[in-house]
Structure formats: C-alpha cells, structure tokens
Amino acid sequence: MSGVAGSRQRFLGRRSYIELLARERARAVLDAGTFRELLGPFDGLKSPWLPLQGVVAQADDGVVIARGLIDGKAAVVAAVEGRYQGGSIGEVCGSKIAGALELALRDCERGSPVRPVLLLETGGVRLQEANLGLAVIAEIQAAIIALRRHVPVVAVVAGIVGCYGGMSLAAALCSTLIMTRQARLGMNGPEVIEQEAGIAELDAGDRALIWSLMGGEQRYATGLADALLEDDVDEIAAEVRRAFANPPGPARSEQVERFAERLARVDVALPPSPRALRDVWRREGGA
Amino acid sequence: MSAVPALSPRGLAWLRALTGQEGLAVTGPRTVRVADAPLGAETARYIAVVPDAGNRFPRARQGEVGVDEAWALASHVRATVAADQGVRARPIVALVDVTSQAYGRREELLGIHLAAAAAVDAYASARLAGHPVIALLVGKAISGGFLCHGYQANRILALNSPEVLLHAMSKQAAARVTRRTVEELECLGERIVPMAYDVHSFARLGLVHKLIEGINADAPVGADVERVRAELIAAIADARGGSRDLGQRLRSPAAQETRAASIEVRRRLSEQWHAS
Numbered sequence: 001m002s003g004v005a006g007s008r009q010r011f012l013g014r015r016s017y018i019e020l021l022a023r024e025r026a027r028a029v030l031d032a033g034t035f036r037e038l039l040g041p042f043d044g045l046k047s048p049w050l051p052l053q054g055v056v057a058q059a060d061d062g063v064v065i066a067r068g069l070i071d072g073k074a075a076v077v078a079a080v081e082g083r084y085q086g087g088s089i090g091e092v093c094g095s096k097i098a099g100a101l102e103l104a105l106r107d108c109e110r111g112s113p114v115r116p117v118l119l120l121e122t123g124g125v126r127l128q129e130a131n132l133g134l135a136v137i138a139e140i141q142a143a144i145i146a147l148r149r150h151v152p153v154v155a156v157v158a159g160i161v162g163c164y165g166g167m168s169l170a171a172a173l174c175s176t177l178i179m180t181r182q183a184r185l186g187m188n189g190p191e192v193i194e195q196e197a198g199i200a201e202l203d204a205g206d207r208a209l210i211w212s213l214m215g216g217e218q219r220y221a222t223g224l225a226d227a228l229l230e231d232d233v234d235e236i237a238a239e240v241r242r243a244f245a246n247p248p249g250p251a252r253s254e255q256v257e258r259f260a261e262r263l264a265r266v267d268v269a270l271p272p273s274p275r276a277l278r279d280v281w282r283r284e285g286g287a
Numbered sequence: 288m289s290a291v292p293a294l295s296p297r298g299l300a301w302l303r304a305l306t307g308q309e310g311l312a313v314t315g316p317r318t319v320r321v322a323d324a325p326l327g328a329e330t331a332r333y334i335a336v337v338p339d340a341g342n343r344f345p346r347a348r349q350g351e352v353g354v355d356e357a358w359a360l361a362s363h364v365r366a367t368v369a370a371d372q373g374v375r376a377r378p379i380v381a382l383v384d385v386t387s388q389a390y391g392r393r394e395e396l397l398g399i400h401l402a403a404a405a406a407v408d409a410y411a412s413a414r415l416a417g418h419p420v421i422a423l424l425v426g427k428a429i430s431g432g433f434l435c436h437g438y439q440a441n442r443i444l445a446l447n448s449p450e451v452l453l454h455a456m457s458k459q460a461a462a463r464v465t466r467r468t469v470e471e472l473e474c475l476g477e478r479i480v481p482m483a484y485d486v487h488s489f490a491r492l493g494l495v496h497k498l499i500e501g502i503n504a505d506a507p508v509g510a511d512v513e514r515v516r517a518e519l520i521a522a523i524a525d526a527r528g529g530s531r532d533l534g535q536r537l538r539s540p541a542a543q544e545t546r547a548a549s550i551e552v553r554r555r556l557s558e559q560w561h562a563s
Contacts, residue, residue, distance in 0.1 A: 132549075138438040142532065171406055188394070188399075242292065259402075277396065
C-alpha cells in the first residue's frame with residue numbers, strides 16, 4: 001500500500017483512547033474478555049464526605065479497579081475517571097487504588113506476581129476531602145514503591161485532564177510512564193500556580209505555554225517519560241504489554257545522582273526555554 | 288499574590304535543640320539541614336527543611352520544598368541508607384515545618400514532580416530497609432511539602448500547638464481555589480474533620496502516633512526537649528517492633544472511627560480479589 005493510502009487507512013482505523021471513560025480504558029489494556037471489576041457501582045462505596053458539602057457522590061467514587069490478564073498474566077488495573085470531580089483523589093477512590101496495589105504486593109510476596117497498571121487522569125487531592133486525600137495519596141505512593149521491587153508498575157497518562165498534585169509524584173514513582181501528546185504532567189496545575197504566584201509567573205490560559213512546559217512531548221523529549229504515543233487504543237495497549245515484557249531498570253525517582261547531575265547542567269537563574277531544555281536534557285540511550 | 292508569611296524558624300530551632308548543630312551540609316542548599324546526634328543509646332539522623340531568603344529559586348524562600356530541597360532530601364536519606372548497609376539501621380527523624388511545595392513556572396519546567404517523588408521514594412525506601420523513620424511535626428505540614436518530608440514515616444509525632452497546621456493546600460490558596468473565604472473554610476473544618484487544619488483534627492484521622500502536650504514549640508529548652516527526646520525514643524522502639532509498611536495508621540482506634548471507609552474499601556477489595 002502506498003504511503004498516503006496507508007496512513008489514511010491507519011488514521012481511519014484508529015480508535016481514540018482519550019474519548020473512552022475510565023471503565024473502557026481499563027478494559028482496553030486487559031486481554032480481551034478478561035475484565036472483571038472490583039468494587040463496582042453496585043457495591044455502592046461512595047465518598048462519605050461529599051454529601052456533607054452538598055456534592056452528589058458517585059457510586060464508584062470515580063475510580064475503576066479491574067482484575068484480568070495482560071498477555072495471559074494476572075493483572076490489576078486502576079483507572080481514574082477524569083470526568084468525575086476532575087479525577088480528584090478522595091478517601092474512597094484513593095483507598096481503592098492503594099488497596100488494590102497492597103493486594104498485588106501481597107500476591108507478589110507469596111510468589112504469584114500481579115501486573116499493576118495505573119491509568120491516571122487526575123488533578124490530585126480532592127479539596128473537599130483535603131487531609132484524607134493527601135493521606136491516601138501517601139499510601140498509594142508507599143504501595144507503588146514497595147510493589148515496584150517485585151514487578152514493574154506501569155502508569156499511563158493519556159489526557160486530557162493530565163496528572164497533577166501528589167498523583168504526579170505517584171506517576172514519577174512508577175517503573176514505566178507512558179504519555180500521549182494530549183497529556184500533561186506536573187506537580188502544580190497551571191491555575192494553582194497562577195493563583196499562588198500571579199499571572200506574570202504563569203498564564204494558565206496560555207495553552208501553548210502550558211503544553212510546552214508540561215505536555216507529553218516535552219516530558220518525553222527531556223527524558224521524564226518513557227513513551228510518547230498517539231491517542232490510539234491499540235498503541236497504548238501494546239505499549240503497556242511491552243513495559244511488562246521488557247522490565248525496565250531502576251525508576252527515575254531512585255536515580256538521585258543522575259538527575260542531580262542533569263539539574264547541575266541548567267542555569268537556574270536564567271532557565272532555558274522548554275525547547276532549549278530538550279538539548280540540555282536530551283534523551284539518553286534507552287533512558 | 289499570596290501574603291508573605293513570617294519566616295518560620297521552628298525546624299531550625301528544633302534541630303538546634305535536639306542536636307546542638309546548625310546542620311549545614313558541605314554541598315547542597317542551605318535550606319536542607321542534616322545532623323547526627325545521640326538519641327538514647329544510639330545515634331539518630333535529623334533532617335529539617337528551613338527557610339532561606341537567598342534561595343536561588345525565588346518561589347522556595349519561605350520554607351517550601353522546591354526542586355533543590357526535594358533532591359537534597361532524597362540525597363541525604365539515601366546516603367543514610369547506604370552508610371548503614373550491613374549495620375543496624377539508624378533512626379531518621381524528619382523535623383517538619385514546611386509551608387508547601389514550591390509553586391512556580393521554572394519548578395514545573397525542571398520537573399519538581401520528579402524531585403518530590405525522589406524524596407518520597409528515599410524516605411519510603413529507608414523505611415522498607417528497616418530504618419525507623421519518625422516525623423516530628425513542629426510547625427506547618429502542608430500538602431506536597433509534607434508528602435516529601437514526613438508523610439512516609441513509620442510513626443508521626445506532633446506537638447500539640449496551634450501553629451502545627453496540616454492541609455492539602457494553604458488556607459489562603461484553598462480559599463481562592465474553592466472561591467470561599469478563609470472564615471468559611473474554617474467553619475467547614477469544624478464540621479468536616481478532614482477539612483480542618485488543626486493537629487487535633489488531624490489526629491482524629493488516626494495519622495498521629497502520639498500528640499505531645501504542653502511543649503513550647505517556639506522555644507525548645509530544657510525539660511521540654513528531654514520529653515520530646517523520650518517520645519522519639521519510644522516511637523523508634525515502637526516502629527522497630529512493628530511492620531515496615533504504613534498499615535499501622537489504619538489500625539489506630541481513631542482510624543477505626545474516622546477512616547471507616549478506608550478500612551471497608553480494603554476489606555471488600557480483599558473479598559473480591561479472587562474470582563469466586
């Protein structure tokens with residue numbers, strides 16, 4: 001098939017991953033026909049804190065936990081629903097993620113590895129559950145670090161909410177981090193930085209600027225993400241499988257000396273443009 | 288723009304009181320102080336994050352954990368673990384008085400999320416390696432700053448003091464983001480425990496191993512320091528006798544009540560984990 005016709009065929013054959021809801025995203029990374037949801041909507045585990053503040057609580061609290069297989073191996077997927085409360089992490093949904101990772105760890109320690117995948121679409125702590133949101137994020141982080149010693153922990157940030165707050169740390173703790181061009185990853189959301197530091201520091205309405213700083217392409221080009229994918233269900237599912245088939249080395253967050261050396265190459269007083277930073281922090285071989 | 292709070296010297300005051308040292312490292316930022324000092328029959332490593340008006344990152348001059356602070360925390364904690372390979376893992380005490388994480392454009396450019404993750408990773412890895420990691424809250428423990436410095440501890444101790452404040456976001460910022468007044472937020476905190484900023488409410492979430500009463504948090508001297516030392520020693524012994532994960536937080540009587548949902552989620556997940 002000639003180039004133009006071939007790319008047209010590929011484009012038409014593409015299925016958007018970003019348009020999928022969390023439940024379908026989880027289904028899409030598991031082997032066909034193996035999806036089994038845990039603590040689904042019928043279990044009715046809702047946030048006890050939102051109704052006290054006049055907010056309707058959703059029956060799954062915005063996180064889908066699913067068991068199934070990945071390449072025939074036992075797996076668990078935690079998918080955050082970015083369309084509910086901005087994917088924010090409260091007590092119940094955060095405990096679902098932490099609890100699933102803790103059970104995967106227990107199985108790993110007993111000699112039955114479980115492949116964990118996090119599909120992150122989250123603004124971070126749910127402010128209505130403030131301290132409990134932060135507490136469960138610390139528990140999620142603890143579980144990732146413990147589990148990562150047994151099995152790769154794979155995170156996907158597809159967009160379009162992105163991954164912020166304490167959950168951006170969780171993403172950075174994972175063995176493999178997969179992003180799309182539409183995805184963003186940062187500790188502080190643009191609106192929060194503008195609120196805290198003023199519009200001269202960061203104009204949250206400047207989409208081009210935001211993506212140039214925190215977008216998937218930038219994070220990948222500066223070695224802060226492992227894969228940059230198109231918004232395509234099959235590509236993302238295949239990359240998740242590759243991450244388990246070829247176990248990566250230490251996580252970035254373990255490589256303190258390497259990243260301190262990278263930081264030393266930057267003039268902090270006169271920081272480079274995002275584009276120029278790509279030359280300073282060029283992707284190193286396989287890193 | 289946020290109001291400029293007074294520089295809080297509590298982390299440094301407690302470092303001096305407990306170690307008699309300033310804790311300046313040969314390399315690295317002046318904002319992360321590290322000192323070894325006797326504690327009971329052994330030597331503990333104390334780590335504090337302190338303000339520095341001359342910080343090369345302007346957004347991290349008031350006690351925030353920024354890019355440099357987070358990498359320095361990671362580096363110091365990992366050096367402690369490396370130094371104790373093959374010998375008894377010494378206690379690590381995080382003296383916590385952190386305003387928040389640093390909010391800024393260059394922070395995001397330079398990947399503050401990864402720096403912060405490295406600090407979290409180092410503390411958790413130290414805990415998993417058998418170091419008793421104790422957080423002592425002497426001032427603010429806000430948001431990402433606390434995640435980086437203290438939240439991965441085996442045990443969290445806190446001074447019962449009005450200036451010990453805990454939250455996911457500073458009061459002023461949370462008010463702006465949620466379009467409420469500070470007074471409205473405070474009212475909400477009275478009704479909804481996790482929304483409160485005070486250390487009593489935080490303790491009701493089961494996250495505090497021991498609330499230490501009657502200490503002058505601003506001027507640590509004499510008997511107060513000795514009492515805090517004794518509490519640190521007790522917490523270290525308790526940590527060594529317990530598991531290396533964070534499960535203890537959910538077993539406390541306060542958590543049984545206030546975090547019933549966290550416990551119920553785990554119970555039912557476990558039931559459904561294997562297909563019936």
